[in-house]
Amino acid sequence: MSTLPKEIKTLSAIVLTLGVRVVISTDQYRDLLTAEQHLQGIHFYWIQHGLFFDQRYESIRREEVYPDRETSVTLFAQSAYDCENFRRWGARPRRVIPVGSLNNSVYLSRAVTVRDEMSPNYDLCIVEKGINPDADSELSTIRRDNFADLLESLAPYCLINSLKVVVALSQSSNQDAVVKWIRQKFRYNFDIVYGNADFATYRTVDHSDVTIGQVSTVLSEALCRRRKVLSVNFTSLSYLVLPGGGIASITRPSKLELADRLDEIRRASWESYWSAVSTETRDLTVANPNSAVSTINQIVIADTELGIQSTTHRR
Secondary structure, three states: OOOOOHHHHHHHHHHHHHOOOEEEEEOOOOOHHHHHHHOOOOEEEEEOOOOOOOOOOOOOOOOOOOOOEEOOOEEEEOOOHHHHHOOHHHEEOOEEEEOOOHHHHHHHHOHHHHHHHOOOOEEEEEEOOOOOOOOOOHHHHHHHHHHHHHHHHHHHHHHHHOOOEEEEOOOOOOHHHHHHHHHHHOOOOOEEEOOOOOOHHHHHHHOEEEEEEOOOHHHHHHHHOOOEEEEEEOOOOHHHOOOOOEOOEEEOOOHHHHHHHHHHHHHOOHHHHHHOEOHHHHOOOOOOHHHHHHHHHHHHHHHHHHHHHHHHHHO
């Protein structure tokens, strides 16, 4: 134990003391890649916590880029897109199994009750995702200014069409400061939904005709639930917009182009909208978003039983 890297000593002690056969974490836990080298015979799983886009060729990166490496980790991915593109921490998972978002699955299992708790319906939901009004880095400044461009471009469209608008705040935000900043940038009357209540953003999206914002897991999850979305990017950074083009994303639009796209989406039925979504964007979704929890349980149990049988057979 004394020779183990200090970052995995606690995990190793738990595994060895309890006879653990399975370790599951989110893919934010980089040290799992170290643990797998020292803990033999253990099944390691990551559950993907959010969208991952390749940033190796971008001038400004959201995450550090690591060299590619093979691993024994099984990734429960958010979508088929991750089978080819996932490289968080440089890891190439041994298996990638698209199951959808864990949060989306839990939400849908409770949707019959939680959807009915919220009565207002909206024409447009604007998703705020971690905006910092006092941006302290180049990337956070770009993201803040991109969102400001979106708000300023949307205001005249909302006014002309008398839209009922709601802004869904992320739970991690300094919400009071963000609301004050949004009111300065978005000269239109709108409701606010705070991100503190369970599934507040999901519920708001489900009560809105169209959801709009920068790139966000919220948007891909909404597509899985057959909700019309638009990802907007006024920058040159490709990872700030849903990939693939098509009706669900737009880059550097004029106010007229943004208005035309919103008109097109608002007129469209779900079926006609979905038919205009690009293949690459569709790859960010799964057909059965409510089944992630049960699928993960089934696979982990099956892997564990196979491991036990294999050990017994060798004896």
